[in-house]
Amino acid sequence: MRRSTLLAILLGASIAACTPALDWRDVRPEGSAASLQFPCKPQSQTRQAALDGEATTMTLVSCTADGLTFALVHADLGDPARVTPALIAMRKALVTNLGATQSVVKPFVLTGMTPSPEAVRLRASGHTPEGAPIVEEAVLFTRGTRVYQAAVLGARPDAAAVELFFESLRLES
DSSP states (O other), rough: OHHHHHHHHHHHHHHTTTSOOOOOEEEOOTTSEEEEEESSSOOOEEEEOOOOOTTEEEEEEEEEEETTEEEEEEEOOOOOHHHHHHHHHHHHHHHHHHOHHHEEEEEEETTOOHHHHHEEEEEEEETTSOEEEEEEEEEEEEEEEEEEEEEEEEEEEEEEHHHHHHTTTTEEE
């Protein structure tokens, strides 16, 4: 067998063996006025939850791939006065649920969002209820009376996957 043919076969076999665990797809979660890429087929669930002391209908769109959970939570609060307190409550809940410390917090800006000092990107390190270490990378932002939290959770979130997920976020015109 010729050397070039053998190299081509070996290269093809190595590429096939390295099939990525993340299969990115464009998703437009119903009722969110947003689109983003998920690395797996997400499931959606809507439920009532207390947000800053008020019952709020929240929708979670999420999937798990390669040991990471990718999620978008969104809710339309209907009242502009509730938006800032809701973003603060969502951030606090994220940290509290992980028993976490915030290691990185910086402002977050997305084209089409409503500017807010509470729109942030953060990284929180904590533990699951079973005690295993977990890291959550998240962005929180708003548009009008709608609040959003996009997040990636896992023991060691892959930086490239996190960036692709967040950079794919778009708000519809």
